[in-house]
Amino acid sequence: MTTTRGLEGVVATTSSVSSIIDDTLTYAGFNIDDLAEHASFEEVVYLLWHLKLPNETQLAEIKQQLSENASVPKEILEHFKTYPIQEVHPMAALRSAVSLLGLYDSEADVMEPQANYRKAIRLQAKMPTLVTAFARIRKGLDPVEPRKDLSLAANFLYMLTGEEPSPVAEEAFNKALVLHADHELNASTFTARVCVATLSDVYSGVTAAIGALKGPLHGGANEAVMKMLTEVGEVGRAEEYIREKLANKEKIMGFGHRVYRNGDPRAKHLREMSEKLTNLTGEPKWYEMSVKIEEVVTSSKPLPPNVDFYSASVYHSLGIDHDLFTPIFAVSRVSGWLAHILEQYDNNRLIRPRADYIGPDMQTFVALEKR
């Protein structure tokens, strides 16, 4: 048997949801650059689940379905209050909350395709509500009910702050959601597919995926980038800070990628947004520091920034708490997880690779009292 560390280069499934070919990312064949410029997140959700763009009626319908399903059971909000809430990471709270949602869904274990689609709608709709409710409850504030007249992006910011966001903030947040929605067979999506390929339910698949996204080598990197920017503190310190980390063989968060070799096509959009938003908030230092870090890293190693690098200063500029950055990734990526889960069910086979055993061989059993 041959093994490939980290399954690098292994093609584990076919998929029609998204592709990365020659450093170009497409969702169902649509280039991410076009979607980032022109699409609403709701259009992208429809695209990922139906593999075609919605017409006006279809878009109105999915928007209505999402807004009608956005409220979460009050028992889950009460449950948040029972956590050691100041210590709990919001990704851990989200992982638990999604698992709990399954307990309140009478269709949770109904495996029929239309029931699975209805669960996809419910989960996508409720994720923003869960994240924002947790964020408020831990500050001693009451959760804000979702509004039916707002886009998913605007609703998230509205539920977080209690105030309707500016058009600039809504546009930026929508674009960030579009850019994060799907990414071929990344670790969390693979996790979701492995889970549901046992014919386990949608909630289990998404709960497992949240667990995989949480790690700093994957979605957790955006929060880690902000921690690094905060530690650097000012542009003048960036070079020394990065050179020291590289000399110590430490990883620079937000750089590198398993699949892209010449750069992540999403990063340029986030970089532009970072420049615009940090200027608007009167804190250009976050953008300037990021640019300097990029300069230093790329002059030392062939490691371009990935999606997580500039998203950190974007979310910071929107006034979002740093530990909510990864949950926001999940609010967007759940659309992709669900697309892959539905695709997996549609043509399922158990996912079960092999391991090349390298442990001790032919051991002789010794009775307990003799060990």
Ligand SMILES: CC(=O)SCCNC(=O)CCNC(=O)[C@H](O)C(C)(C)COP(=O)(O)OP(=O)(O)OC[C@H]1O[C@@H](n2cnc3c(N)ncnc32)[C@H](O)[C@@H]1OP(=O)(O)O
């Ligand atoms: C949404 C996302 O998930 S995007 C990725 C988010 N994660 C991060 O930003 C964390 C930082 N980046 C990394 O850890 C990696 O680049 C990953 C996890 C993204 C990809 O990892 P892999 O493909 O397994 O590459 P691997 O970790 O083996 O690195 C290969 C080499 O590049 C180096 N390298 C990779 N990324 C970095 C980095 N960010 N900083 C410094 N060195 C790096 C490694 O140290 C290794 O060097 P070596 O060959 O001298 O030992």
Ligand SMILES: O=C([O-])CC(=O)C(=O)O
């Ligand atoms: O594809 C990956 O390995 C990680 C990534 O960029 C993503 O999930 O968006």
